[in-house]
Amino acid sequence: MNIVDIIIKKRDKKALTKEEMEYFVKSAVNGEIADYQISALLMAIFINGLTEDETSFLTEAMVNSGDICDLSYIDGIKVDKHSTGGVGDTTTLIIAPIVASLGVPVIKMSGRGLGFSGGTIDKLDSIPNFRTSLSPEEVVSAAKKTNLVITGQNQNLVPADKIFYALRDVTGTVDSIPLIVSSIMSKKLASGADSIVLDVKCGSGAFMKDYTSAKELAMGMVNIGNKAGKKVTAVISSMEQPLGNYIGNSLEVIEAIEVLKGNTKGDLLEVCLTLGGAMLLNAQKVSTLEEGKALMQETINNGKGLEKFREFIKNQNGNPEIVDDYSLLPLGKIVKEIYSPREGYISKMDTALIGEAMVETGAGRHQKADPVDYGAGIIMNVRIGGYIKKGDVLAKVYSSSEEKALLAEKLLYNAFTISDTKSHAGKLILDII
Ligand code: URA
Ligand code: CA
Numbered sequence: 001m002n003i004v005d006i007i008i009k010k011r012d013k014k015a016l017t018k019e020e021m022e023y024f025v026k027s028a029v030n031g032e033i034a035d036y037q038i039s040a041l042l043m044a045i046f047i048n049g050l051t052e053d054e055t056s057f058l059t060e061a062m063v064n065s066g067d068i069c070d071l072s073y074i075d076g077i078k079v080d081k082h083s084t085g086g087v088g089d090t091t092t093l094i095i096a097p098i099v100a101s102l103g104v105p106v107i108k109m110s111g112r113g114l115g116f117s118g119g120t121i122d123k124l125d126s127i128p129n130f131r132t133s134l135s136p137e138e139v140v141s142a143a144k145k146t147n148l149v150i151t152g153q154n155q156n157l158v159p160a161d162k163i164f165y166a167l168r169d170v171t172g173t174v175d176s177i178p179l180i181v182s183s184i185m186s187k188k189l190a191s192g193a194d195s196i197v198l199d200v201k202c203g204s205g206a207f208m209k210d211y212t213s214a215k216e217l218a219m220g221m222v223n224i225g226n227k228a229g230k231k232v233t234a235v236i237s238s239m240e241q242p243l244g245n246y247i248g249n250s251l252e253v254i255e256a257i258e259v260l261k262g263n264t265k266g267d268l269l270e271v272c273l274t275l276g277g278a279m280l281l282n283a284q285k286v287s288t289l290e291e292g293k294a295l296m297q298e299t300i301n302n303g304k305g306l307e308k309f310r311e312f313i314k315n316q317n318g319n320p321e322i323v324d325d326y327s328l329l330p331l332g333k334i335v336k337e338i339y340s341p342r343e344g345y346i347s348k349m350d351t352a353l354i355g356e357a358m359v360e361t362g363a364g365r366h367q368k369a370d371p372v373d374y375g376a377g378i379i380m381n382v383r384i385g386g387y388i389k390k391g392d393v394l395a396k397v398y399s400s401s402e403e404k405a406l407l408a409e410k411l412l413y414n415a416f417t418i419s420d421t422k423s424h425a426g427k428l429i430l431d432i433i
Helices: 003-011 018-029 035-048 052-063 091-101 120-125 136-146 159-169 177-190 211-227 250-260 267-282 289-301 304-315 351-363 402-412
Strands: 079-083 106-110 148-152 195-202 231-238 246-248 334-339 344-349 377-380 393-399 416-419 429-432
Touching: 003 018, 003 035, 018 035, 018 052, 018 159, 035 159, 035 177, 052 159, 052 177, 052 211, 079 091, 079 106, 079 177, 079 267, 091 106, 091 120, 091 148, 091 250, 091 267, 091 289, 091 304, 106 120, 120 148, 120 250, 136 148, 136 304, 148 304, 159 177, 177 211, 195 211, 195 267, 211 231, 211 429, 231 267, 246 250, 246 351, 250 267, 250 304, 250 377, 267 289, 267 429, 289 304, 334 402, 351 377, 351 393, 351 402, 393 402
Parallel strands: 079 195, 106 148, 195 231
Antiparallel strands: 231 429, 246 377, 334 393, 344 416, 377 393
């Protein structure tokens, strides 16, 4: 087999075989083909697409390019969740402890944030002394003790994705549905859970800007998961405005705790109830989604979710006192308020721009190796449909740098559309597949 023939075949819109996909992935990981050849094939895939079979061959070859986690040491149906990435998207920190407290094991590998979308590992790293890089042995003992572990990705989990993603990032080939499907699903399949609940974000603060492309991505991921023998549910949820009102790392930990305490309601809680309800359903703890959502809410009301969160922090060496004393978490000393230039109703938000402002505060990364300011971020004061007077505070910026706070402030002034007539946010949960 020859990589040039494979590139030409895809360039000419022909379907690749299982053997050709395996050859491509293996040679990329072994360094037997050049970056420009990998990039050329990724671009041919970007332009000409992949059939469902080809996507499945590619994903399977990627799964087999590295380690596959074996979670059979834990009894029960293990359920994983994944969000395609959004702004103020703090769901894992809320859902995982609730679901785990109900006896469903959650052993989860999460990523760091990049660009406007945040990552669970950065949020957890804002907790003093919390450990996010556990050895495989530590994961096993932590999982046996509390039923809940969240750790950074094993270095040898889908090495093919690391190579492809780095090249896609610099060759304009990130937003290809088959490439996103294979990237996300290869990592989820290699992580070893029996079932996966996917939160596919749709709107101005997500990869997928409209419902049609979000649905295509969701169906693609569900198909690949089912073919690999896993029960997969995809929820399509709105990212037309930040999901929660706290955006950053320590700030999102605080909002997650507030939801677990039952103090914060609204869209973030609603999406968590739906995703968690689907996890409980797939784990056969309940027999309908509605029952699952009710059980999630009950576990907030009775405090068991919060109790599991404390236990989880302690189990990974963090200080559980942060739950009762937020001053133990970092918070930027430079604070800037964004004032409304006029009276009216919030009719639209540019959520990607709010995410970029979050990056500018220091809370996110432009480049993969950038450091993160854990105490930086934004607190949003308004939601779509809300009424404001001239001079009201729309948002507050936190940073440890005056210069960075100013950059964020500038972006935020352009993120809100204010109208004379009241408008409503669209549906929060757009579909469940
Ligand atoms: N997230 C991933 O892990 N991979 C993609 O390709 C896009 C989003
Ligand atoms: Ca994430």
